[in-house]
Amino acid sequence: MKKALSCFIRVVSFLVLIFSASAQGEVREIRILHVNDFHGFATPHRPFGSQEPAGGIAYLAALAEALRNEKPSLLLSAGDMIQGSDWANLFQGKSVVEVMNRMRFDGMVVGNHEFDFGQKVLRQRIGEARFPVLGANVEGLEVLKPYTIQDLAGIRIGIIGVVTEDTPVTTHPSNAVGLRFLAAEETVRRYVESLRNRVEVVVVLSHLGLYADRLLAERVKGIDVIVGGHSHTKVERPLRIGETVLVQAWEHGKALGVLDLALEGRKIVSARGHLEIISPALGKTDESVEALVLSYQKKVDELLEEVVGEAENDLDGENVRKRETNLGNLIADILRERAGAQVAVINGGGIRRSILKGPIRLRDVYGALPFDNYIVAVRLTGTQLRETLEHGVSRIEEEAGRFPQVSGLTFTFNPSEPPGRRVKEILVSGRPIVLDQEYVVATHDFLAAGGDGYRAFGEAVKSSKDFALIGGAMKGEKLVYSNPGQWLRDVVIEFIRSRGKVSPLLEGRIREGK
Amino acid sequence: MRVYVNDQPIDLLLGMTVRHALLRAGLLSELGSGESPFDEWGNELGLDGALAEGARIYVRMRREKRQVENH
Numbered sequence: 190m191k192k193a194l195s196c197f198i199r200v201v202s203f204l205v206l207i208f209s210a211s212a213q214g215e216v217r218e219i220r221i222l223h224v225n226d227f228h229g230f231a232t233p234h235r236p237f238g239s240q241e242p243a244g245g246i247a248y249l250a251a252l253a254e255a256l257r258n259e260k261p262s263l264l265l266s267a268g269d270m271i272q273g274s275d276w277a278n279l280f281q282g283k284s285v286v287e288v289m290n291r292m293r294f295d296g297m298v299v300g301n302h303e304f305d306f307g308q309k310v311l312r313q314r315i316g317e318a319r320f321p322v323l324g325a326n327v328e329g330l331e332v333l334k335p336y337t338i339q340d341l342a343g344i345r346i347g348i349i350g351v352v353t354e355d356t357p358v359t360t361h362p363s364n365a366v367g368l369r370f371l372a373a374e375e376t377v378r379r380y381v382e383s384l385r386n387r388v389e390v391v392v393v394l395s396h397l398g399l400y401a402d403r404l405l406a407e408r409v410k411g412i413d414v415i416v417g418g419h420s421h422t423k424v425e426r427p428l429r430i431g432e433t434v435l436v437q438a439w440e441h442g443k444a445l446g447v448l449d450l451a452l453e454g455r456k457i458v459s460a461r462g463h464l465e466i467i468s469p470a471l472g473k474t475d476e477s478v479e480a481l482v483l484s485y486q487k488k489v490d491e492l493l494e495e496v497v498g499e500a501e502n503d504l505d506g507e508n509v510r511k512r513e514t515n516l517g518n519l520i521a522d523i524l525r526e527r528a529g530a531q532v533a534v535i536n537g538g539g540i541r542r543s544i545l546k547g548p549i550r551l552r553d554v555y556g557a558l559p560f561d562n563y564i565v566a567v568r569l570t571g572t573q574l575r576e577t578l579e580h581g582v583s584r585i586e587e588e589a590g591r592f593p594q595v596s597g598l599t600f601t602f603n604p605s606e607p608p609g610r611r612v613k614e615i616l617v618s619g620r621p622i623v624l625d626q627e628y629v630v631a632t633h634d635f636l637a638a639g640g641d642g643y644r645a646f647g648e649a650v651k652s653s654k655d656f657a658l659i660g661g662a663m664k665g666e667k668l669v670y671s672n673p674g675q676w677l678r679d680v681v682i683e684f685i686r687s688r689g690k691v692s693p694l695l696e697g698r699i700r701e702g703k
Numbered sequence: 704m705r706v707y708v709n710d711q712p713i714d715l716l717l718g719m720t721v722r723h724a725l726l727r728a729g730l731l732s733e734l735g736s737g738e739s740p741f742d743e744w745g746n747e748l749g750l751d752g753a754l755a756e757g758a759r760i761y762v763r764m765r766r767e768k769r770q771v772e773n774h
Contacts, residue, residue, distance in 0.1 A: 238734035400755035421749030440749035638723035
């Protein structure tokens with residue numbers, strides 16, 4: 190009897206101990222691993238301005254797996270994964286989703302660039318994903334879930350996903366037709382209120398950018414963690430605003446974010462984090478992911494050999510810095526047509542190689558147009574258009590890359606005159622230019638941002654007021670067209686595919702004269 | 704959209720990125736010499752990073768970890 194009583198007391202004491210430990214707050218630890226703005230940079234690459242190779246998803250995957258094995262973990266993505274490199278774009282993002290499946294991602298939010306291949310393709314990609322794809326503030330795309338609840342070693346974590354409201358203007362507007370992008374702040378507030386009592390940790394997966402994330406943390410109470418993306422910010426240590434912890438892991442798979450949370454009861458008592466820098470120097474790869482990356486890279490190499498059309502004459506990419514060329518004409522014509530513009534002006538320096546008569550392979554177009562430029566069109570006055578052409582021919586002696594290739598206009602210039610006074614006659618659609626009239630001029634983002642010293646586009650942008658999306662197109666005072674979601678070379682490839690054969694000629698668009 | 708690069712106002716189209724802001728400011732070529740863009744809180748930015756109205760970017764030398772460790 191005494192023995193039984195002693196045993197009973199011991200059991201009760203043990204239960205009391207357990208209960209009091211729980212009540213006082215047993216500390217439980219979880220880990221959130223995160224990436225954002227990967228943009229399909231699967232293989233190590235040398236970032237602009239750096240001599241060292243960075244990134245490599247197989248290295249990141251190996252490290253993520255090792256870190257995952259140390260404690261209960263989630264692997265999350267804050268968006269913009271499937272578009273942005275040949276390795277991703279040539280498969281419309283399918284390659285990226287396969288890698289994410291293999292890495293066993295636990296969730297992602299759509300970024301604005303997830304819409305770049307259109308809604309049909311996005312639906313396919315979401316269908317292939319073996320993890321929830323979130324978008325609480327997107328109305329009209331039912332395959333997106335507003336949130337997911339994950340159980341991590343007995344801890345319930347609610348994850349809400351929100352994407353920038355600017356999505357319709359940061360992809361092609363037609364990709365967002367029929368969708369509504371609701372205010373992220375109101376959306377998050379609503380779902381936090383709904384989830385707060387059902388979960389122990391509330392995470393917002395945000396593709397809003399760090400500026401918006403900071404405001405979100407200030408204005409919406411009840412968010413424990415914001416895992417961010419969109420601004421490509423290298424947040425080396427977690428930020429804290431009020432009770433909310435903010436993290437973001439740079440871009441292009443160059444870093445893996447690690448956030449360790451300790452909970453006592455329902456309260457986060459510690460949040461420690463850092464970025465693991467990813468590069469081949471890490472040495473260890475995930476062999477399965479590496480094999481997938483290499484198999485897609487092999488397909489990339491094969492696809493680049495694909496014939497997309499035929500050139501009936503040599504397409505001159507050599508003389509683009511000193512005179513009109515037929516390749517310059519072809520590309521400028523395609524820009525003008527795609528943007529619905531009256532005129533197109535591009536820099537010869539953006540064209541890097543000729544394409545010889547015969548079959549045109551994907552690789553030829555990529556070689557001729559290696560830069561990730563996209564098409565924009567703005568309204569310029571006749572005066573600004575004239576200044577643009579003057580600038581274009583201002584350093585012809587040096588064969589500078591600014592030399593223009595044009596469509597929709599012809600002009601003469603005298604290279605022996607001083608810069609700024611060289612351009613003579615300008616005809617737009619066969620008629621003399623009217624200096625105070627506005628013309629819709631297509632170009633690409635590099636020139637629109639002032640590249641090669643072009644200023645007129647920037648001046649037009651500066652004076653432009655707000656714009657609106659009407660019928661899937663951008664209408665504004667000065668901005669007429671912008672498609673950050675499709676590179677110029679891909680538009681050129683589409684054009685050549687649709688025509689089958691191309692035979693652009695010299696037409697006397699740019700003439701030297703007195 | 705107006706942003707600021709080294710406190711100079713820069714006007715950009717919506718959707719343009721850190722790269723476009725530096726290009727417009729004539730600072731993109733500086734990056735080859737070890738400089739990087741940072742936001743107003745000192746976080747390094749990727750060149751393809753989205754911008755917000757009123758964002759402030761500063762171009763300065765990166766802290767080289769190895770150098771710090773050697774001292």
